[in-house]
Amino acid sequence: xxxxxxxxxxxxxxxxxxxxxxxxxxxxxxxxxxxxxxxxxxxxxxxxxxxxxxxxxxxxxxxxxxxxxxxxxxxxxxxxxxxxxxxxxxxxxxxxxxxxxxxxxxxxxxxxxxxxxxxxxxxxxxxxxxxxxxxxxxxxxxxxxxxxxxxxxxxxxxxxxxxxxxxxxxxxxxxxxxxxxxxxxxxxxxxxxxxxxxxxxxxxxxxxxxxxxxxxxxxxxxxxxxxxxxxxxxxxxxxxxxxxxxxxxxxxxxxxxxxxxxxxxxxxxxxxxxxxxxxxxxxxxxxxxxxxxxxxxxxxxxxxxxxxxxxxxxxxxxxxxxxxxxxxxxxxxxxxxxxxxxxxxxxxxxxxxxxxxxxxxxxxxxxxxxxxxxxxxxxxxxxxxxxxxxxxxxxxxxxxxx
Amino acid sequence: xxxxxxxxxxxxxxxxxxxxxxxxxxxxxxxxxxxxxxxxxxxxxxxxxxxxxxxxxxxxxxxxxxxxxxxxxxxxxxxxxxxxxxxxxxxxxxxxxxxxxxxxxxxxxxxxxxxxxxxxxxxxxxxxxxxxxxxxxxxxxxxxxxxxxxxxxxxxxxxxxxxxxxxxxxxxxxxxxxxxxxxxxxxxxxxxxxxxxxxxxxxxxxxxxxxxxxxxxxxxxxxxxxxxxxxxxxxxxxxxxxxxxxxxxxxxxxxxxxxxxxxxxxxxxxxxxxxxxxxxxxxxxxxxxxxxxxxxxxxxxxxxxxxxxxxxxxxxxxxxxxxxxxxxxxxxxxxxxxxxxxxxxxxxxxxxxxxxxxxxxxxxxxxxxx
Numbered sequence: 001x002x003x004x005x006x007x008x009x010x011x012x013x014x015x016x017x018x019x020x021x022x023x024x025x026x027x028x029x030x031x032x033x034x035x036x037x038x039x040x041x042x043x044x045x046x047x048x049x050x051x052x053x054x055x056x057x058x059x060x061x062x063x064x065x066x067x068x069x070x071x072x073x074x075x076x077x078x079x080x081x082x083x084x085x086x087x088x089x090x091x092x093x094x095x096x097x098x099x100x101x102x103x104x105x106x107x108x109x110x111x112x113x114x115x116x117x118x119x120x121x122x123x124x125x126x127x128x129x130x131x132x133x134x135x136x137x138x139x140x141x142x143x144x145x146x147x148x149x150x151x152x153x154x155x156x157x158x159x160x161x162x163x164x165x166x167x168x169x170x171x172x173x174x175x176x177x178x179x180x181x182x183x184x185x186x187x188x189x190x191x192x193x194x195x196x197x198x199x200x201x202x203x204x205x206x207x208x209x210x211x212x213x214x215x216x217x218x219x220x221x222x223x224x225x226x227x228x229x230x231x232x233x234x235x236x237x238x239x240x241x242x243x244x245x246x247x248x249x250x251x252x253x254x255x256x257x258x259x260x261x262x263x264x265x266x267x268x269x270x271x272x273x274x275x276x277x278x279x280x281x282x283x284x285x286x287x288x289x290x291x292x293x294x295x296x297x298x299x300x301x302x303x304x305x306x307x308x309x310x311x312x313x314x315x316x317x318x319x320x321x322x323x324x325x326x327x328x329x330x331x332x333x334x335x336x337x338x339x340x341x342x343x344x345x346x347x348x349x350x351x352x353x354x355x356x357x358x359x360x361x362x363x364x365x366x367x368x369x370x371x372x373x374x375x376x377x378x379x380x381x382x383x384x385x386x387x388x389x390x391x392x393x394x395x396x397x398x399x400x401x402x
Numbered sequence: 403x404x405x406x407x408x409x410x411x412x413x414x415x416x417x418x419x420x421x422x423x424x425x426x427x428x429x430x431x432x433x434x435x436x437x438x439x440x441x442x443x444x445x446x447x448x449x450x451x452x453x454x455x456x457x458x459x460x461x462x463x464x465x466x467x468x469x470x471x472x473x474x475x476x477x478x479x480x481x482x483x484x485x486x487x488x489x490x491x492x493x494x495x496x497x498x499x500x501x502x503x504x505x506x507x508x509x510x511x512x513x514x515x516x517x518x519x520x521x522x523x524x525x526x527x528x529x530x531x532x533x534x535x536x537x538x539x540x541x542x543x544x545x546x547x548x549x550x551x552x553x554x555x556x557x558x559x560x561x562x563x564x565x566x567x568x569x570x571x572x573x574x575x576x577x578x579x580x581x582x583x584x585x586x587x588x589x590x591x592x593x594x595x596x597x598x599x600x601x602x603x604x605x606x607x608x609x610x611x612x613x614x615x616x617x618x619x620x621x622x623x624x625x626x627x628x629x630x631x632x633x634x635x636x637x638x639x640x641x642x643x644x645x646x647x648x649x650x651x652x653x654x655x656x657x658x659x660x661x662x663x664x665x666x667x668x669x670x671x672x673x674x675x676x677x678x679x680x681x682x683x684x685x686x687x688x689x690x691x692x693x694x695x696x697x698x699x700x701x702x703x704x705x706x707x708x709x710x711x712x713x714x715x716x717x718x719x720x721x722x723x724x725x726x727x728x729x730x731x732x733x734x735x736x737x738x739x740x741x742x743x744x745x746x747x748x749x750x751x752x753x754x755x756x757x758x759x760x761x762x763x764x765x766x767x768x769x770x771x772x
Contacts, residue, residue: 273772290766297765300772301692301716308691315408317416318694320687328684388677396656396679398670 013078017085020059025091026052032364035373037093038167039215041206046171049095053126061086062100063124066108071121087264098168099123099130103176103194106245110192110233119174119194131172133163133195133219134242141386142402143178144186144239148221150179150193157181157193157231159224165380169204169217173197176245177226178238190238194230201225211372246382265303265333272296272340275362276347286347295343302336324395331387334377341371405702409694410485419489421466426497429459432743435500439602443740453567453596453605455500460530463503470526472510477522483701484511484635488642488693495646498603498750502568504643505532509573511635512584516620516628521586524571532569533636534560534609535629542759545626549611551576551583554618556611564757566594566607574609575629578622584629585616601753602746633758634711638696640757641711641718645693647747647754648686648721651729654744655679658733675732682725689714689721709771716764722751723761 066072122128139146148161182189206214313325345352354361473479509531537546549558659670696714
């Protein structure tokens with residue numbers, strides 16, 4: 001890492017990011033991009049998004065603070081600025097969000113020197129797309145009960161089992177894999193691997209979601225070979241490493257690039273307010289109906305509160321402990337998002353039935369899609385119920401459920 | 403002007419807030435209050451329950467200069483802003499402390515907006531004040547006042563005066579020929595009739611004015627605008643009180659869930675108990691963040707102060723109701739008793755919920771700004 005950067009340089013960098021994003025905004029795609037990066041399936045979308053991410057990497061918006069020997073740009077305290085500008089510019093998302101959001105932060109902490117040099121650069125350029133192999137048919141919320149087995153065979157591991165809900169599984173060349181290496185030790189019997197997807201024995205089958213999109217997959221692993229030097233950290237340390245990956249996923253770590261979709265929660269609420277203003281039912285704008293307005297403004301209030309929570313989290317004297325507010329972020333954000341989707345459908349009333357492809361649908365079915373996709377937020381990455389366990393136990397010290 | 407990222411919460415404010423918490427931990431206002439409440443429990447046959455606060459604690463606060471915290475330096479005060487005042491109020495709420503400081507801080511911000519330096523100097527000298535601006539129907543806004551001004555003489559009744567029994571004087575809204583004005587009357591010049599209220603930590607009363615002589619704070623026609631300008635500070639102070647009390651409710655309920663054993667386990671093991679406690683934390687944290695944002699907006703970005711204060715009180719009102727509800731329910735039978743302190747906070751929160759408008763009211767006003 002370079003030495004601490006002065007704020008004048010930070011301002012200059014922010015202006016540069018803003019200008020670059022303004023001048024290099026890509027043209028829209030033929031078929032609209034899915035609402036979030038985990039739903040990408042079409043080959044033309046993949047090419048478009050990989051090109052876009054590579055270009056943003058070249059422009060130093062990705063891996064901004066990562067050391068040069070790992071493919072980064074070697075700055076310090078610039079990543080947060082770049083990420084904020086990317087979100088603000090409302091440009092297409094980065095397709096390799098798992099690589100950027102989970103693989104890279106995990107390797108930076110737990111990876112060997114060789115792993116960092118080998119894997120980080122193609123993550124940043126989107127030359128190698130990553131997926132996550134944690135959940136299994138029999139291990140969802142109770143992740144630690146996973147049973148996909150890895151058995152040592154000389155310098156290799158042989159893996160058998162299956163993974164599910166694997167976003168980007170059909171496009172990925174690598175998987176973050178949790179596999180059981182000791183059946184008799186639940187927590188210390190899991191090992192963390194970097195698994196190559198492009199080999200016999202790996203079968204990927206798409207799963208269609210309730211939206212009809214095929215954003216995630218089942219992955220079957222049959223005698224899959226992983227060289228031992230693709231193991232992360234010690235044999236049996238997988239659970240510990242996975243927890244640090246999940247912390248990155250829940251947004252508590254700084255990360256190496258903006259992985260969120262480009263629309264801020266506040267923008268989403270303001271769009272719903274606009275929708276209520278222009279939607280008339282029974283001769284009255286929905287916004288002028290006090291019952292609907294109460295529901296909408298409550299969401300506006302909670303969205304502003306979530307933003308102010310983010311601000312307060314960084315102030316030690318006011319945050320009530322380092323993890324108290326960051327651990328609430330995913331839970332609260334996903335539940336507000338879901339309620340917002342439901343309210344938008346309510347504003348549209350019968351017109352909410354018109355879906356993608358119907359010429360009369362509001363914003364080509366955006367709100368129905370957004371509402372249905374909101375369950376991704378409340379279920380994946382630890383469901384809202386699991387988040388409440390974590391908050392109750394780690395922050396408030398309540399007895400552990402398990 | 404933009405807000406500083408740190409909510410304007412500097413080291414001095416931090417020391418002030420810590421000092422307030424320590425003072426209340428030493429003084430134990432609820433222990434003292436309980437001694438006073440003995441015999442007053444029965445709403446039909448119990449003895450009268452006069453408003454009470456610990457005079458020694460108030461004197462200590464005055465000694466520390468908290469009463470004149472927000473009074474401008476030109477009127478002899480410390481000249482701190484709403485960030486500091488709200489920090490103290492949050493600790494008052496956490497301790498559920500009966501104190502004239504609550505009303506005095508509110509009056510101070512009204513007097514500042516009226517540029518009433520003479521009356522601010524009275525505050526700096528240690529005069530405890532309360533706002534008397536509400537009419538019989540409890541409507542918000544100065545135009546609800548039932549008091550009439552005839553020159554410098556005030557007649558009529560001011561309703562729902564908070565901590566009326568603790569004040570040395572009142573800032574009164576009254577209707578004159580040229581519109582609403584604000585006036586100051588000393589406690590000795592009026593009759594204070596205490597209300598019987600649910601909240602044990604406050605007193606509330608009617609201030610009856612019988613043609614008494616008053617000093618003008620804001621001329622007839624200016625009073626409503628002064629109150630309107632001060633409103634963001636008033637909303638933020640009440641919201642800060644709620645945030646402090648909600649944190650107490652959260653921590654106390656979590657502690658109870660760790661110690662109370664049923665079905666061979668501390669009840670906090672069960673998700674039907676654990677999850678609603680987490681929801682209390684989420685509500686309390688949303689409110690707290692919005693309170694700090696509102697206080698900082700008042701001090702550093704006044705154009706945005708109304709929006710931020712409406713957000714804070716809207717959130718706080720809902721949090722007050724929710725945390726009160728969950729704290730009693732999750733304490734089970736004991737939480738429903740007079741013995742348990744959760745009932746004291748529950749009633750304080752019920753009261754605070756409606757001060758300067760509940761959640762729905764403040765969201766309707768907020769909608770007009772969007």
